[in-house]
Amino acid sequence: xxxxxxxxxxxxxxxxxxxxxxxxxxxxxxxxxxxxxxxxxxxxxxxxxxxxxxxxxxxxxxxxxxxxxxxxxxxxxxxxxxxxxxxxxxxxxxxxxxxxxxxxxxxxxxxxxxxxxxxxxxxxxxxxxxxxxxxxxxxxxxxxxxxxxxxxxxxxxxxxxxxxxxxxxxxxxxxxxxxxxxxxxxxxxxx
Amino acid sequence: xxxxxxxxxxxxxxxxxxxxxxxxxxxxxxxxxxxxxxxxxxxxxxxxxxxxxxxxxxxxxxxxxxxxxxxxxxx
Numbered sequence: 001x002x003x004x005x006x007x008x009x010x011x012x013x014x015x016x017x018x019x020x021x022x023x024x025x026x027x028x029x030x031x032x033x034x035x036x037x038x039x040x041x042x043x044x045x046x047x048x049x050x051x052x053x054x055x056x057x058x059x060x061x062x063x064x065x066x067x068x069x070x071x072x073x074x075x076x077x078x079x080x081x082x083x084x085x086x087x088x089x090x091x092x093x094x095x096x097x098x099x100x101x102x103x104x105x106x107x108x109x110x111x112x113x114x115x116x117x118x119x120x121x122x123x124x125x126x127x128x129x130x131x132x133x134x135x136x137x138x139x140x141x142x143x144x145x146x147x148x149x150x151x152x153x154x155x156x157x158x159x160x161x162x163x164x165x166x167x168x169x170x171x172x173x174x175x176x177x178x179x180x181x182x183x184x185x186x187x188x189x190x191x
Numbered sequence: 192x193x194x195x196x197x198x199x200x201x202x203x204x205x206x207x208x209x210x211x212x213x214x215x216x217x218x219x220x221x222x223x224x225x226x227x228x229x230x231x232x233x234x235x236x237x238x239x240x241x242x243x244x245x246x247x248x249x250x251x252x253x254x255x256x257x258x259x260x261x262x263x264x265x266x
Contacts, residue, residue, distance in 0.1 A: 062232070079252070097207075098204065098209065099205045100204075102203055103204065104204025104206040104207065105204065105205050105206075106237040106241075108206050109236070109237045109240065110237055110240045110241040111240070111244075111245060112240055112243075113243065113244050113247050115247075116247065117250070120247075120250060120251045120254045121254050125251070125254075126254075126258045127254055129251065129252075129255040129258075146216060148252045148255075148256065149256055151256075154217050154218055165218075166258070168217075169214065169217060169218060172216075172217045173210070173213055173214065173217075174229060175247075176213050176216060177213065178246065180244060183248065183251070184244075
């Protein structure tokens, strides 16, 4: 199937590729897996072309397909996806980045981040979010994005990846604290 | 005050409350913990600030999740 000139629909799909790759890479943390998931998404879309009036509708539709492909991909690679290389902060106390006194009080009061509703929509902030989630260790990053980007419940994630709830919660906990630290450092304190 | 806080069953330290605030993003807390959390928030100045940070993160995540899904954003 390599024929004539690409149809409008094909061109529209190809134009969305980099957008889909951004999410697939962040979520899967593996370029080859991400390529596969995005290719499968585009093939699935080609198999049943639909007409969309707006580009945003096409995007939403494609992202919907991609999410399923990503979940399939992680389900198939269950072990690899959740295998902690050991270099991840296994034994670290997840709260150690926040300094507490021995009596459990904050050593330093947490900073007031204000009410930055508008800022949170800016392109610069999105770049910081991409960078901060991208910096999470792979297992933490995948699980965290399953929660936040794929919007899966903790129960669903445990089921798909055969994780115990305790294991999942520990990883998510660390991911959230790391993200908080990263945002504080690169966004809130930097302004 | 601190010595007293440790002895009462529903009293939690800032460190414990911080952990609960984060945990709440991913699972429902047992009722006792929910209550202990609220009690602590009422008497603490630092923890509500931390809680607001976590809520800001929650909002940020929502924006980020939808980022690029409309035509105004770069694809």
